[in-house]
Amino acid sequence: MVVFENISKSFGNNVVIQNLSLNIKRGQFAxxxxxxxxxxxxxxxxxxxxxxxxxxxxxxxxxxxxxxxxVDLRRQIGYVIQQIGxxxxxxxxxxxxxxxxxxxxxxxxxxxxxxxxxEMVGMNPLQYCNRYPSELSGGQQQRVGVLRAxxxxxxxxxxxxxxxxxxxxxRETLQDEIKKLQTDLGITIVFVTHDIDEAVKxxxxxxxxxxxxxxxxxxxxxxxxxxxxxxxxxxxxxxxLHVNYDVDLVREIMNSKIFxxxxxxxxxxxxxxxxxxxxxxxxxxxxxxxxxxxxxxxxLRDVAGKKMINTIGELEPAKVPTINLNAQAxxxxxTILSEKLPYLIVVDSKNRVRGLVTKxxxxxxxxxxxxxxxxDDE
Amino acid sequence: MLIADWSEIIxxxxxxxxxxxxxxxxxxxxxxxxxxxxxxxxxxATPALSIIEVFxxxxxxxxxxxxxxxxxxxxxxxxxxxxxxxxxxxxRNTHAGILSxxxxxxxxxxxxxxxxxxxxxxxxxxxxxxxxxxxxxxxxITAYGIVTISVLVGGGGLGRFVYRGIQMQNMGVMLTxxxxxxxxxxxxxxxxxxxxxxxTKHSRPRLTA
Numbered sequence: 337m338v339v340f341e342n343i344s345k346s347f348g349n350n351v352v353i354q355n356l357s358l359n360i361k362r363g364q365f366a367x368x369x370x371x372x373x374x375x376x377x378x379x380x381x382x383x384x385x386x387x388x389x390x391x392x393x394x395x396x397x398x399x400x401x402x403x404x405x406x407v408d409l410r411r412q413i414g415y416v417i418q419q420i421g422x423x424x425x426x427x428x429x430x431x432x433x434x435x436x437x438x439x440x441x442x443x444x445x446x447x448x449x450x451x452x453x454x455e456m457v458g459m460n461p462l463q464y465c466n467r468y469p470s471e472l473s474g475g476q477q478q479r480v481g482v483l484r485a486x487x488x489x490x491x492x493x494x495x496x497x498x499x500x501x502x503x504x505x506x507r508e509t510l511q512d513e514i515k516k517l518q519t520d521l522g523i524t525i526v527f528v529t530h531d532i533d534e535a536v537k538x539x540x541x542x543x544x545x546x547x548x549x550x551x552x553x554x555x556x557x558x559x560x561x562x563x564x565x566x567x568x569x570x571x572x573x574x575x576x577l578h579v580n581y582d583v584d585l586v587r588e589i590m591n592s593k594i595f596x597x598x599x600x601x602x603x604x605x606x607x608x609x610x611x612x613x614x615x616x617x618x619x620x621x622x623x624x625x626x627x628x629x630x631x632x633x634x635x636l637r638d639v640a641g642k643k644m645i646n647t648i649g650e651l652e653p654a655k656v657p658t659i660n661l662n663a664q665a666x667x668x669x670x671t672i673l674s675e676k677l678p679y680l681i682v683v684d685s686k687n688r689v690r691g692l693v694t695k696x697x698x699x700x701x702x703x704x705x706x707x708x709x710x711x712d713d714e
Numbered sequence: 715m716l717i718a719d720w721s722e723i724i725x726x727x728x729x730x731x732x733x734x735x736x737x738x739x740x741x742x743x744x745x746x747x748x749x750x751x752x753x754x755x756x757x758x759a760t761p762a763l764s765i766i767e768v769f770x771x772x773x774x775x776x777x778x779x780x781x782x783x784x785x786x787x788x789x790x791x792x793x794x795x796x797x798x799x800x801x802x803x804x805x806r807n808t809h810a811g812i813l814s815x816x817x818x819x820x821x822x823x824x825x826x827x828x829x830x831x832x833x834x835x836x837x838x839x840x841x842x843x844x845x846x847x848x849x850x851x852x853x854x855i856t857a858y859g860i861v862t863i864s865v866l867v868g869g870g871g872l873g874r875f876v877y878r879g880i881q882m883q884n885m886g887v888m889l890t891x892x893x894x895x896x897x898x899x900x901x902x903x904x905x906x907x908x909x910x911x912x913x914t915k916h917s918r919p920r921l922t923a
Binding site for chain 2: 384386407408409410411412415417419420421422423424425434435438468469470484485494
């Protein structure tokens with residue numbers, strides 16, 4: 337859909353883009369990202385000829401754009417900017433129908449299209465058509481900005497940090513909306529941002545740039561799991577690398593150094609061991625390590641004075657919830673939190689005790705997500 | 715005491731207004747073109763504005779006398795004088811107004827596929843209008859004053875009453891001219907101010923619920 341062939345751009349002696357080649361496929365959500373001055377916005381603005389490259393060829397839809405009239409080209413490409421740029425002297429309706437009007441659509445068709453677009457993003461046309469941009473919140477304004485760009489159903493949409501000036505909550509909502517629009521309409525989007533979280537969330541392919549060159553162009557998962565070099569690692573930020581919440585399994589977060597007893601273990605010895613290990617429950621297993629149940633310290637105290645007990649096997653262990661070690665970590669979190677359990681015993685498919693997930697494990701796993709340390713390193 | 719009959723007062727008011735508006739209208743057409751042109755050639759903008767400013771420094775009686783040489787007695791001399799005086803506020807405000815249009819709007823307009831004329835007429839001028847109107851207001855009010863003294867070069871506005879009143883040492887006659895002039899200036903200021911406010915209404919940021 338958009339192909340850069342050896343594009344260079346300099347302003348005077350200042351080289352902004354150096355021999356850049358790039359291929360964005362139809363229907364892709366491509367995100368250009370990089371530190372300021374890396375040439376991402378310049379690259380974007382070359383696609384609709386707001387900036388002309390010094391050297392090289394850009395193809396849009398297999399057509400060399402230097403041979404297309406820039407005004408005609410721009411009318412076929414949607415364009416959304418950070419400052420929104422709605423015309424303050426025009427109503428919402430007039431703003432949205434700017435390009436249809438330039439293309440000479442009849443009045444009825446324009447009206448209908450404006451209503452259709454507003455409804456698409458859940459804005460009531462009756463309520464909004466005749467209002468002015470200044471009467472809308474920033475989020476609503478940029479929604480209209482996006483609709484205005486989509487008015488003539490362009491197959492390609494250019495977005496230059498469109499959500500950069502919005503508050504975080506509105507930004508999230510609009511990100512979800514644009515991703516959905518892009519999927520539903522099957523359009524190609526070239527999106528500039530400096531926010532890696534936004535890039536990871538939206539992109540099919542992230543094009544990371546530095547000093548006018550592409551450092552790495554890859555799908556977000558690949559960029560995160562296989563960053564090409566220190567700059568990429570640095571830019572992504574350590575905390576985002578290798579983190580994939582859903583893939584974390586119980587076995588990765590459990591504490592495997594646990595203390596269990598068999599039924600044949602002596603009563604007094606068990607109590608002594610509990611004190612020594614500073615635990616408040618006995619996890620009882622059979623000789624093959626299969627879980628029998630748990631005896632809390634209160635139960636031991638209750639029986640201790642009443643009758644003579646020789647081995648643990650004489651007591652009835654309580655049944656407790658367990659979780660398979662290959663289950664999702666999230667499931668363990670949910671169970672512990674919803675059932676208000678102090679811990680959850682981890683078993684394998686043969687019901688053998690393999691570890692323990694405690695509230696401490698949860699905190700460590702979360703800390704790992706936040707600070708990028710491996711939670712079961714200790 | 716009958717100072718003047720009503721029909722003459724009305725007629726003088728209309729002539730006064732007509733001369734002023736004609737001069738300002740001419741200046742608006744020429745001034746807007748110059749003002750817009752200067753935004754396209756920023757290098758000559760400052761020298762050009764100072765040249766236009768020279769007209770303003772000429773005392774109005776002197777200006778009228780100079781023009782009298784070329785245009786003779788009558789309203790045309792007054793119209794021409796008003797034209798020169800109005801030029802600066804209109805050129806300057808058009809120039810400033812167009813330059814003050816948010817660059818993001820120009821970027822949006824161009825990026826959506828407007829050609830440069832469409833950007834000018836759909837984006838730049840509409841958004842500069844409030845500033846231009848402010849220039850018009852100043853010009854028109856100045857014009858009323860010039861028409862008044864243009865009676866000395868054969869102008870036919872309310873200045874006739876004022877001049878006649880002074881010569882006759884008749885306060886009543888003088889006020890017959892002076893009061894409508896003051897009222898016109900006051901009303902013009904009020905109306906154009908309201909228009910300006912209305913035009914800027916949508917560009918002012920507003921609290922939204």
